[in-house]
Amino acid sequence: MLCCAGGPAKTDEADQRTIKDSVEAVMAVTNVRLRGMSLLLQNIPHRGGNCLHTRLSKWCRLAGEGREGQYAWVLDSPINQFNAQTYRRLAFDCTQLLKNDYAERHPEVMEAFLNTLFYMKREMHQARPGNLLLNVVAEYWAPLSFKSTADAIKEVLQSGRMRGEILIMDTQYPEQALATPYAAAVIQQVTTPIWLPNKKAQAESYAKFGVTGKVFEAVRDMGPLSREMVVQQGHQTVKLKMELDGPLKYWLPLLSATQKNLAVAERIRQHLGTTDPKVWVDAFLVAEAVRQWLNTDDPAVWLPAFDYAENQRQSMKTRDAQRWMPAFQKAWKAIQEHNEMEDAS
Structure with a gap:
């Protein structure tokens, strides 16, 4: 919610208390289908200018005076279908959002959307303590572009196993992940990298992942349709093939x-x-x-x-x-x- 309000720099302690109280009011509504940004906005007073109400209204379907907020489509569904008590699986097709030009032009949308996904999975898992949870993050360079979501990934890598969480991250463009500000801290904590064939692999970029020498040559030389992979763990490396015939x-x-x-x-x-x-x-x-x-x-x-x-x-x-x-x-x-x-x- 902080990123929707413009981030910590634009949100003082009073605003943060208002957000907290408003979120609690929305979550207290027993009809889960009614929970949403528009309902939250009703609990926040309009004080004029670029106030908290104004900043949040662009994320709401009912932004006031018959208007719909510019980013209402991101978070404010007409009917909320997510209920942490009943959901066991959660997946979103983010193909259009993950296009690099969109991510660069609308970072606030990306950060708010990705934080919402992390929040939903946390709520879902907390509703079933002790259950195993598999987190699959495609094109992980996107959440590594923001401190808030990079911190969420690091937290899972550091502590998730104690809750029964496993994290799988993938990307078609390792170089793109390296270009993000928080990649280095995350990459150091990944225990089992799996490398798929990449004829265009660049030695300099892969070296930053610890892939050098014969291991790098294996990644570059594998056929794109071979279903082969190079798996690393600690100081051990092995080449495998996934038989799907x-x-x-x-x-x-x-x-x-x-x-x-x-x-x-x-x-x-x-x-x-x-x-x-x-x-x-x-x-x-x-x-x-x-x-x-x-x-x-x-x-x-x-x-x-x-x-x-x-x-x-x-x-x-x-x-x-x-x-x-x-x-x-x-x-x-x-x-x-x-x-x-x-x-x-």
Whole structure:
């Protein structure tokens, strides 16, 4: 909330007490769906000029006088769906925000948004003390760009294990992480770096991560599609390969999102009328396997085939693609041949 108010430099002790009291008032509302920035703003008096109310209003849907704040989309959802007591998993697609030019032009948005994610995961974990928590931070250069979120990462690295927390950070651009002001302190605390192939790796940059000599050469020489990696821990280094051939390829769409399979997942959720992963995940894997086999992105082509394949899979009572897929392919080819013969006649 401090970064939304302009940071500690613009927020005196009186403002901070007001924020604390307002947050407590919002959290006391029993209807979780009503909690949000607009409700918080109602508890903060307007004193004119660049007061606390004015600074926070740009983050609110109901900013006063029928206005919507410039950054209302960041934090002030019309309906709050997050409830720490019921959520066990939390994930956000930050692709558009993580574009470097956006992050540079809107640092206040990035800091507020990232701090909110860290806050939500803390609340979620505190609701279940003793449970294991896996933190996955993609493009970790972004939270390392701000002291507040860099401190949150350092705290997990230093003390998270005592709470059952594990932290995984990744980036496609190690050099970008090095350019952040808080990278050095964080990198020193990472116990197990895993390096993926990088033909464009720069020796000078990788040396700052402790990757030199033959280890650096291995990182640079691995093929981009080899699924090989170099793992370091302490003074030991080993080269590994992740085998995802044969039946395991069927599960890849769950492990690695692309624009194509994300579109398939969204269409399947719409088709089934549910966002419950217990319902749509198996169906999505079937749909993606069918789409790839038909070699098409057109839902008008793959969706009818999916319906047929899903019915066949369920009738066979199996999740094993090596069982239902050949049966589907044989039947679908027969249907297509029959349709072609009818069209010809």
